[in-house]
Amino acid sequence: MGTLSVADVLAMPVLRAAGPVVLAGGDTLDRPVRWVHAAELADIAPLLRAGDLLLSTGIAMPDTATGLEAFAASLSESDAAGLVIELGRRWDSVPQSLVAACERHGLPLVALPREVRFAAVTQSVGERLVDEQLAELRETQRVHETFTELSLGEAGPREILAAVQRLAGATVVVESEQHQVLDYRVGPDDEAGFLSGWAARSRTVAPEGRTGWDPASGWLVTRIGKRERGWGRLVVQSPEPPSQRLVALTERAAAALALHRLHDRQRDGLLRRTHHELLLGLLTDPTSADLLRRCELAGLPTERRRLVGVSLRPRREGGVATPDAAPPETLVDEVIAATVLAADQLRVPALVCEVEHDVRALLSLPTTADADRTVDDLAARVLRRYAVTVGAGRAVDRAATVDRTLREAQHVVESVRPGGPDAEAGGPLVHRLEDVHLRGLLRMLGADERLTLFAARELDPLREHDAAHGTQLLATLRALLTHPGSKSGAAASLHVSRPVLYDRLAKAGRVLGVDLDDPDIRVSLHVALVIDEVSSPTP
Numbered sequence: 001m002g003t004l005s006v007a008d009v010l011a012m013p014v015l016r017a018a019g020p021v022v023l024a025g026g027d028t029l030d031r032p033v034r035w036v037h038a039a040e041l042a043d044i045a046p047l048l049r050a051g052d053l054l055l056s057t058g059i060a061m062p063d064t065a066t067g068l069e070a071f072a073a074s075l076s077e078s079d080a081a082g083l084v085i086e087l088g089r090r091w092d093s094v095p096q097s098l099v100a101a102c103e104r105h106g107l108p109l110v111a112l113p114r115e116v117r118f119a120a121v122t123q124s125v126g127e128r129l130v131d132e133q134l135a136e137l138r139e140t141q142r143v144h145e146t147f148t149e150l151s152l153g154e155a156g157p158r159e160i161l162a163a164v165q166r167l168a169g170a171t172v173v174v175e176s177e178q179h180q181v182l183d184y185r186v187g188p189d190d191e192a193g194f195l196s197g198w199a200a201r202s203r204t205v206a207p208e209g210r211t212g213w214d215p216a217s218g219w220l221v222t223r224i225g226k227r228e229r230g231w232g233r234l235v236v237q238s239p240e241p242p243s244q245r246l247v248a249l250t251e252r253a254a255a256a257l258a259l260h261r262l263h264d265r266q267r268d269g270l271l272r273r274t275h276h277e278l279l280l281g282l283l284t285d286p287t288s289a290d291l292l293r294r295c296e297l298a299g300l301p302t303e304r305r306r307l308v309g310v311s312l313r314p315r316r317e318g319g320v321a322t323p324d325a326a327p328p329e330t331l332v333d334e335v336i337a338a339t340v341l342a343a344d345q346l347r348v349p350a351l352v353c354e355v356e357h358d359v360r361a362l363l364s365l366p367t368t369a370d371a372d373r374t375v376d377d378l379a380a381r382v383l384r385r386y387a388v389t390v391g392a393g394r395a396v397d398r399a400a401t402v403d404r405t406l407r408e409a410q411h412v413v414e415s416v417r418p419g420g421p422d423a424e425a426g427g428p429l430v431h432r433l434e435d436v437h438l439r440g441l442l443r444m445l446g447a448d449e450r451l452t453l454f455a456a457r458e459l460d461p462l463r464e465h466d467a468a469h470g471t472q473l474l475a476t477l478r479a480l481l482t483h484p485g486s487k488s489g490a491a492a493s494l495h496v497s498r499p500v501l502y503d504r505l506a507k508a509g510r511v512l513g514v515d516l517d518d519p520d521i522r523v524s525l526h527v528a529l530v531i532d533e534v535s536s537p538t539p
Helices: 006-010 065-077 096-105 118-152 157-168 198-203 244-284 289-297 328-343 371-383 398-417 433-444 450-468 472-484 487-494 499-513 521-534
Strands: 022-024 037-038 053-056 081-086 109-112 172-175 179-183 211-214 219-223 232-238 305-316 349-357 358-364 388-392
Touching: 022 305, 037 388, 053 109, 053 172, 065 096, 065 521, 081 433, 096 109, 118 157, 118 244, 157 172, 157 232, 157 244, 157 305, 179 232, 198 305, 211 499, 232 244, 244 289, 244 349, 244 358, 244 398, 289 487, 305 371, 305 398, 328 349, 328 358, 358 371, 358 398, 358 521, 388 398, 398 433, 450 472, 472 487, 472 499, 472 521, 487 499
Parallel strands: 037 053, 053 081, 081 109
Antiparallel strands: 022 109, 172 179, 172 232, 211 219, 219 232, 305 358, 305 388, 349 358
C-alpha cells in the first residue's frame, strides 16, 4: 500500500519522541510497512497481513519463554513487518527469550522506553502512507497523460525516449534483437562507460517474463512488441529494485515504441512497395517515360542527375548472408530503415527496397557531386549500426542506363568472397567492380555449364579422396592458394604444423597427378576453387 519501511516509521517524530531501541532484526529494518496495528492479543498473528507492523504493551503476551518464542514464530509466519513494544505496562525490559526468538526469525523488535499514544502512531503512519499513495497516483496520471499525448501526436522514438528519461531520471536505451544500441538518452547521474561493451553485457541479461529487473547489471528490461516480431528491448538504468511506477513507466514506453513501429510499418508499407515496383521497372525498361515520371513523383529526380546503384547484404556470423541462407526479415527491415535514414541525413533522394533478401537502393546526385564519396558516407552511416556488405555500381549520367549501375552493384555484392574481411577488419568500406576481379567475372559467367564441369574435373579427385579416407586435402589446397606466398600462413590457417602441411600437399599432388609448384597448375586450381565458391555459396 505504500513505500514506508520499518526504519522510516521509527524515524517519524511521533515514535522518535519515545526513544525507540532496536533489540532484534536490525539488518531487516528495510522491510516494507503496509499498515500499523495496535493490539493486545496473544493470537493476533493470523489476523495480520504481510507488511503489518504490530504495536503492543505486551500485556496479553505469553508468560513463558516457550510461549514467547511461539508468538515470535507466528508473527514471522504471517510475514509481519515487525513488533514494537512499549515498556512500563508489562515489562521494564523485553524478555531475552523474545529478543532471541525475534533475532532468530529476522523479525524487527523495537522497545519504546517512554510512553506513546498508539492512536497517534497509527494516524501518522496512515497519513504518510495515504500521502505517498496519492503522490504515486499523481505520478501514474502524469505518465498516462504524457504517453497519451505522445500517442495522439504520433511521436517517434526520440520523443518517447526523452519522456522516459525525464520521468525516470535515469539512462534509457533501446536495443535491437541483436543487442545493438539503436538509440539512448543519458540520465543526470549516468556513469561513464554505461554503454561500453553493451552487446556482450546485454546478452547475459535475459529476464524470464516480458519485464524483469537484473540485479547484477542494475537494468530494468522490457520487451518491445511480441517476441516473435523481434523488435528489440527497452532498458532503463535502475541500480536499486524498481518501483511499481518505474515498471509501469517502462512498459508503457515499450508499448508506445511498439505502436510507433506498427504505425511506421503501415506508413512505410505503401512507400516500400512503390520503391520496389520502380526499381524492378528500372531494371526491366529504364527508358520508359511513364516509369521515369513515376520516379520523379516518388521523389527521385532523374533529369540532369548522376544515378548510382547500391546493394547492401546483411552479414551473418561466419560470412555474408546469401539468398540460400537469408537473414531474418526483421534485420532486413532494420537495414532498409537505416539506409533510408542515412540517405535522408545526407539529403540524397533515393529509392530503397528489399529484393530477394538484399537491400537495393538507387541514389540521385547532382552532376557535380562526388558519387564515390557520397556512397562511402552512406555506407559508413549504415555500418555504424549494422554489419552489412555494401556494393556499388558505377555512376551513370543518363536514366536510360540506370539498369547498368543497379546490376553492377548487385553483381559486386554477389561476388564478394564469403568470410572476407569487413570494413572493421581492414576490408573496403564499399566494394566496387575494381575490387572483385576474377571472382566477379566468374560470378557473371556462373550459369555456364562449362565452368561447373571444369571445376569438377579439377577438384573432384580431392573431394572424393576426402570423403573416402576422412582427409582434408581440399581444405589444404584452399589454404595453400589463399596464402600463396606463405606456407607458414597456410599451416596456421589450418592449425597444423608445417611438416603436416607439406605431407598433405604432397598427398594432394599425388591424388591429382600434378606438381603443385607449377604456376599454371596453381592458376588452374585457383580458378576452379573460385568457381566452386561462386556457384555454390555457403553461409
